[in-house]
Amino acid sequence: MYLFDDRSWRMQVIDLKPHRTGMLLAHHNSRWQFSNEQARSSWKFDAQETTTVSADGQVEVRSEFAGPRGASTAPLHDGTSGPSSVPVRRFSAPVEDFLCPVPEFGEWQVFAPFLAQQGHVPATTVVLSDVSVAEGSGPLRATGIEQLFSPGACDTPDGPAVVEPVDAGLLRITSGQLAVSDPGLVGETPRTVAVPPGEFPVTLSLLRTKRGADVAAAKVTCLDIPPREWEMALLPDEDLGLLGEGQFYGVGVDTGTAAFLDATRTVIEDQLDEDLFIPLDSRFTVELPSTEPEPNLIAFRAGRGDGAYPVWIGRTDDGQVGCVVVDFQLHSAGGE
Structure with missing residues (x-):
């Protein structure tokens, strides 16, 4: 207060x-x-x-x-x-x-x-008046997510760029909980989304500029149906009502890398450098496989490196999870 x-x-x-x-x-x-x-x-x-x-x-x-x-x-x-x-x-x-x-x-x-x-004296009467709320005020909104994966030219703060969607493989979910996490922080509380067990395609959105290419966003597609609405993926103790204008709760990245994985998947930390971080020096994405039917892990570079990034759930008309997107905020629709 x-x-x-x-x-x-x-x-x-x-x-x-x-x-x-x-x-x-x-x-x-x-x-x-x-x-x-x-x-x-x-x-x-x-x-x-x-x-x-x-x-x-x-x-x-x-x-x-x-x-x-x-x-x-x-x-x-x-x-x-x-x-x-x-x-x-x-x-x-x-x-x-x-x-x-x-x-x-x-x-x-x-x-x-x-x-x-503080010496304040309560007023005898208080008059409340409705005021208009400007569009875009309040927590960060999921605007332009679909355009992140639409190939073609776009504008960014760094100048013209080209969006190139890239296939990153199939993610195997066995527990019904899809997790988004820094692969080096898998043992900590993950940001999860309930999805049906199965194998789902992972797509990266590469943003190519005159300086090179970066991963602008990554998506897991659970249903081949366009989302009707988007919601922020939250932990149980997170409250959207506590966020200020443009703020968000997101996945923390401390190794310059993020990943999609089953919530039950574990990693061997001593092998992460050789199996994941070093390969990502020359590639945009790496899979840590497993013997079927065990879940795998698909990691990718975080476009802006270390930081926190929003995770969006795209829901269909009947409320099912159509896709899950992590946005590294390199650009948005209209170059905003």
């Missing part, structure tokens, strides 16, 4: 988490003081107070102050140094002092006590 003063300066951030049924605990509370607008815009605070509360009422209060002239005063979470002294107070308090009810949607008055700490 972010709190602002009457100048619209962000002065406080409160992190709340479930404490017990129907209640929230304000377990982390940071407040700042700034001398002027310039100091606030560059985040040079005069003082920062951070209060941390445990579930059993143990309280820690850290007070950080601006350092000597010329010293950095950015918050510690910015990864810089700066406070000249960090006094810490620890004490016990009734945990009820830091609780508030979980609000039903629209019942934001439960947060009024936190606003009162």
Whole structure:
């Protein structure tokens, strides 16, 4: 929860988490003081107070102050140094002092006590007005996915390019769960999509420019039916409502490589260099085969290298998974 003063300066951030049924605990509370607008815009605070509360009422209060002239005063979470002294107070308090009810949607008055700490006074009436939402606001949208695999010329921020779809083989799914992962991170929680067991073609979208060719996207086709709608592939604890404009949850890439595989497929890390990463130096895609009917793995270069990339599920009219696409965001429809 972010709190602002009457100048619209962000002065406080409160992190709340479930404490017990129907209640929230304000377990982390940071407040700042700034001398002027310039100091606030560059985040040079005069003082920062951070209060941390445990579930059993143990309280820690850290007070950080601006350092000597010329010293950095950015918050510690910015990864810089700066406070000249960090006094810490620890004490016990009734945990009820830091609780508030979980609000039903629209019942934001439960947060009024936190606003009162900033000196705000609740208004007697509040008028809500509908406003138009600009197209494209909110989380990243799946626009132009089909064009990623349509051969032909296109425009990119780096100039003219040509899209070339390339066959990357058949992916064998045995468990009913298709996973998208960095092959070097297969042991971690994968981003999965429920699909029927079977063998499905994998297609790469190569983007050829004057500088060479890169993998712009990769697709597993489960049904030869054009998708009617697209949705972002999410982990169980991910919530689209928490994303800002243009943001997304995606597959993390730490080896410059991504892969499609069955969620039960394992890899031998000691063999990845020889069997996968070194071959990918001269190829766009590599298959780690297996003896049928065991699942295989199809890996490919990530167009932009390390980073995070959205995974899209294309669904048919009746809601079935028609395809799964990982987009490396080298270009989109209309060169946007």
